[in-house]
Amino acid sequence: AQSVTQLDSQVPVFEEAPVELRCNYSSSVSVYLFWYVQYPNQGLQLLLKYLSGSTLVKGINGFEAEFNKSQTSFHLRKPSVHISDTAEYFCAVSVNGGFKTIFGAGTRLFVKA
Amino acid sequence: GAVVSQHPSWVICKSGTSVKIECRSLDFQATTMFWYRQFPKQSLMLMATSNEGSKATYEQGVEKDKFLINHASLTLSTLTVTSAHPEDSSFYICSAPRLAGASYNEQFFGPGTRLTVL
Numbered sequence: 001a002q003s004v005t006q007l008d009s010q011v012p013v014f015e016e017a018p019v020e021l022r023c024n025y026s027s028s029v030s031v032y033l034f035w036y037v038q039y040p041n042q043g044l045q046l047l048l049k050y051l052s053g054s055t056l057v058k059g060i061n062g063f064e065a066e067f068n069k070s071q072t073s074f075h076l077r078k079p080s081v082h083i084s085d086t087a088e089y090f091c092a093v094s095v096n097g098g099f100k101t102i103f104g105a106g107t108r109l110f111v112k113a
Numbered sequence: 114g115a116v117v118s119q120h121p122s123w124v125i126c127k128s129g130t131s132v133k134i135e136c137r138s139l140d141f142q143a144t145t146m147f148w149y150r151q152f153p154k155q156s157l158m159l160m161a162t163s164n165e166g167s168k169a170t171y172e173q174g175v176e177k178d179k180f181l182i183n184h185a186s187l188t189l190s191t192l193t194v195t196s197a198h199p200e201d202s203s204f205y206i207c208s209a210p211r212l213a214g215a216s217y218n219e220q221f222f223g224p225g226t227r228l229t230v231l
Contacts (some may be wrong), residue, residue, distance in 0.1 A: 032217065043119075043206055043224040044157075053215055088142045090156060099145070099210055099218050 002027040002093050004104035012110045015083055021076040021107045023091030033074040034092040034101070035065055044090065050074060061085070086111045115141050117209050121224035125224075126197055126220055134192045134226045136163075136207030142187035143209035148180075151204040163190040189191075197230040204228075 013052040025031065032051050036044040048059025055067040065076045074091060091104040116139040136146055149157040158179040161182055162170040162217050171183035179201075181193040192200050206225045210218035 036222075039227070041204075041227065044222040046219075049219075094220070100159070100162070101147070101208070101220055102159070103157045106154075108154075 002031060002095060004091050004093050004102055005074055006091050006104035006107050008107050009105065010108045010110065012112060014112050016041050016080045019077065019081050019085075019090075019109065021089050023074045023076065023104060023107065025072050025074065025091075025093045027072075027093060027095065028071050029095055031093045031095055033065075033067060034094070035059065035063070035074075035076045036090045036092060036103075037061075038088045038090065038106075040087075047076070049091075081109070081111050083111050083113060085109060115139075115209075115211050115219075115221045117207065117221045117223040119207060119226050121222060121226060123227040123229075125231065128198050129196055131173045131193055131195045132197055132228060134194070134205055134207075134228070136190045136192070136209070137211045138221070141209075141211045142188060143211065145210060146184060146190040147208045147210075148182065148190070148192050149206045149208070151206060151225075153204075157206060158178075158200045161190075163192075165190075168231075194228065197228070199230045200227075200230055202230045221228050 003026045005024045013019045034049045035047040048057045050057045050067045058064045089107045094101040118137045120135045146163040146213045151157045160175045163182045163184040165184045171177045184190040206218045207223045213219040
């Protein structure tokens with residue numbers, strides 16, 4: 001079975017500081033990896049995804065993530081955050097060609113002025 | 114990109130009534146859709162897989178008689194919360210996969226439905 005662990009439930013950071021949101025996964029088969037962002041009372045927006053190829057994936061809003069197979073990690077990073085980045089971030093894994101998606105518990109990013 | 118809509122976006126109902134939530138894929142056909150439930154400050158938990166023209170597949174611990182799913186067309190799945198109680202209050206999100214490559218299906222998520230049972 002697949003599982004996703006987000007190591008931090010909350011990450012407070014000052015505006016313009018860098019941030020890393022950590023994600024580890026477990027799976028016995030090849031997986032696709034995702035990061036989603038959710039603003040209050042809204043659905044999910046895809047930030048970026050790793051399917052294959054280059055392990056460094058760039059997404060929207062200046063976010064990027066690096067797939068590390070040996071460490072089974074897919075950490076999300078942004079070099080300089082904005083107040084508007086305050087939201088809930090979910091790491092997710094899917095198998096079967098992306099059909100079924102399993103989500104991590106989420107990390108609340110809180111950007112302070 | 115592909116769009117998935119949900120209706121209603123929010124609903125308040127009395128305990129004991131049934132509530133129907135619709136999930137539509139607006140510009141693509143989806144033979145499969147997924148229903149998730151999200152409690153406040155928690156992650157999305159997969160409830161069931163909705164299959165067009167056949168019975169839904171429920172995850173362990175989800176009451177199929179409580180959460181009725183109907184996938185009557187290639188663009189519409191409905192989730193009916195029967196005899197709703199306050200503990201059913203939650204944010205319900207659907208998703209629909211669309212083939213985005215040779216072997217990859219990209220999930221498109223609806224905006225969610227906030228259900229509050231009084």
